[in-house]
Amino acid sequence: MTPLVYLAGPYRHLDPVENTHAMIRVATRLYATGLVVPLVPHLTLIWHLVDPQPETFWYEYDWHLIARCDAVLRLTGPSTGADTEVQEACSLGVPVFQDEAALLDWAAGRPQELSPGHN
Numbered sequence: 001m002t003p004l005v006y007l008a009g010p011y012r013h014l015d016p017v018e019n020t021h022a023m024i025r026v027a028t029r030l031y032a033t034g035l036v037v038p039l040v041p042h043l044t045l046i047w048h049l050v051d052p053q054p055e056t057f058w059y060e061y062d063w064h065l066i067a068r069c070d071a072v073l074r075l076t077g078p079s080t081g082a083d084t085e086v087q088e089a090c091s092l093g094v095p096v097f098q099d100e101a102a103l104l105d106w107a108a109g110r111p112q113e114l115s116p117g118h119n
Contacts, residue, residue, distance in 0.1 A: 003107050005036045006066050006089070008082040009075030011045075019077075020045050026075060030100065035107040038073075039065060063088050072096045073103050
């Protein structure tokens with residue numbers, strides 16, 4: 001299976017919409033490699049616009065997602081939230097990468113599982 005990768009990076013610092021835009025660009029680039037499936041938690045921006053929740057709600061939600069991911073990519077920029085997500089990933093034994101190249105090298109080196117019915 002293609003690894004599911006949680007993208008952690010700045011969200012509120014400066015502008016959540018611009019940060020979400022930047023994160024989507026990273027996700028698109030990563031997905032195009034065919035080596036990983038990026039998970040973009042910044043897309044909860046829309047959810048929050050429709051039904052605002054306290055910060056603790058979003059952290060708890062993100063921790064559930066991180067627990068199901070194969071890796072985390074920590075993008076540059078100041079972010080207490082992303083730093084907390086990295087700590088959570090580390091506590092769960094989920095590998096954390098600081099740059100795309102290292103993540104993609106890791107993903108390329110993972111053994112490929114065959115789909116059911118293939119030998």
